Amino acid sequence: MSKRWIYITPLLITVGLGFILFTAIGKDPTKLETARLNDPMPAFELPELINGDRLITENELTGKVILLNVWATWCPSCRAEHDYLVELAGKGIPIIGLNYKDERPEALKWLKSLGNPYLYNIFDPLGKLGFDLGVYGAPETYVIDQFGYVRYRHVGVVNEKVWLRTLEPLFFKLQNKKS
Amino acid sequence: MMNIKFWLITNLLLLAITSLKVSANIDLYTFQSEDARQTYLELTKELRCPKCQNQDIADSNAPIAADMRREVHRLLEEGKSRNDIVDFMIDRFGDFVTYKPKVNSATFLLWFGPWILVLVGLISILYFAKHKSNKKAGINKQNISEDICSNAEHEKVEKLLSSYINDKENDA
Numbered sequence: 001m002s003k004r005w006i007y008i009t010p011l012l013i014t015v016g017l018g019f020i021l022f023t024a025i026g027k028d029p030t031k032l033e034t035a036r037l038n039d040p041m042p043a044f045e046l047p048e049l050i051n052g053d054r055l056i057t058e059n060e061l062t063g064k065v066i067l068l069n070v071w072a073t074w075c076p077s078c079r080a081e082h083d084y085l086v087e088l089a090g091k092g093i094p095i096i097g098l099n100y101k102d103e104r105p106e107a108l109k110w111l112k113s114l115g116n117p118y119l120y121n122i123f124d125p126l127g128k129l130g131f132d133l134g135v136y137g138a139p140e141t142y143v144i145d146q147f148g149y150v151r152y153r154h155v156g157v158v159n160e161k162v163w164l165r166t167l168e169p170l171f172f173k174l175q176n177k178k179s
Numbered sequence: 180m181m182n183i184k185f186w187l188i189t190n191l192l193l194l195a196i197t198s199l200k201v202s203a204n205i206d207l208y209t210f211q212s213e214d215a216r217q218t219y220l221e222l223t224k225e226l227r228c229p230k231c232q233n234q235d236i237a238d239s240n241a242p243i244a245a246d247m248r249r250e251v252h253r254l255l256e257e258g259k260s261r262n263d264i265v266d267f268m269i270d271r272f273g274d275f276v277t278y279k280p281k282v283n284s285a286t287f288l289l290w291f292g293p294w295i296l297v298l299v300g301l302i303s304i305l306y307f308a309k310h311k312s313n314k315k316a317g318i319n320k321q322n323i324s325e326d327i328c329s330n331a332e333h334e335k336v337e338k339l340l341s342s343y344i345n346d347k348e349n350d351a
Contacts, residue, residue, distance in 0.1 A: 006303060006306060006307075009299070009303070010303075013296070013299070029232065030232060032229060032272070032273060032275055033273065034273070035269065035270060035271055035272055035273035035274075036271070101242070127242075127246060131246055131250065131271065132271060133271070134229075134271040134272045134273070135243075136229035136230045136243045136272065137230050137241075137243065
């Protein structure tokens with residue numbers, strides 16, 4: 001009996017390793033899972049983009065499930081996803097912007113000419129909140145639940161496919177959660 | 180002559196450009212102590228850039244790597260320890276961010292998997308080697324017991340030998 005195990009073990013190890021490696025095929029290694037997953041939003045106090053006198057803190061991000069979209073005018077992929085964000089906002093999905101390491105006049109011009117999908121924008125020219133969130137490049141889109149917890153991060157462009165496959169199911173699942 | 184001059188000047192220019200590019204990555208940070216500077220140099224080689232993967236943050240030109248170097252410097256000046264700083268980065272960017280990931284349930288296989296495989300290999304080699312030598316030893320024992328003949332056979336051999344010797348003596 002023990003003799004049989006000796007022969008079977010290498011086979012099991014090979015099959016196991018093969019399975020692990022196979023599941024990793026096609027996975028984009030540049031898309032990292034957020035280290036902030038299931039953590040509350042980091043504390044911050046930053047001005048609003050359009051109305052610089054208004055200060056926003058992490059407490060404002062509670063109450064309902066929202067998308068937090070990290071964007072900047074220097075980021076070409078942000079331009080690519082912008083129209084779809086406008087479309088989502090049109091459907092009533094609450095999106096809050098995190099304007100990341102950007103210039104205020106440029107950002108205002110962008111919103112004016114391309115449309116503004118955001119309820120409001122957190123203006124983070126030094127990337128402070130971005131750093132605390134673990135943002136390593138724009139665009140990134142976070143799903144924040146009604147209790148202010150980070151529940152998901154998508155790295156890269158949000159388009160219809162990403163929304164329908166990943167973000168929307170999670171969004172509505174979180175919305176139905178009571179505690 | 181003209182050609183050589185031109186060649187020299189273009190080369191010098193190229194050299195100037197490349198050296199500029201290299202120095203673009205050197206931040207001018209001052210440190211309270213030589214120790215802190217040393218820790219900074221070590222840490223920026225040990226922390227991995229999340230954007231341009233497979234580059235450490237000392238080596239990377241990405242804006243996020245520059246931010247991370249700035250934070251490492253800031254934390255060192257605040258008197259934070261090496262471990263504090265690594266934890267600070269892991270909190271934000273995950274285990275991915277260090278080239279020496281901490282030992283936990285997720286990284287256990289990463290750290291010990293190779294050793295476990297080596298151990299399994301060693302054990303099976305030992306097992307097979309022992310098994311084989313046991314088998315061999317078994318065969319030898321069998322051979323030996325076959326070699327040892329019964330008393331009757333022994334006598335027969337003795338008889339044959341003595342008669343052979345007698346024959347030889349008679350011939351002589």
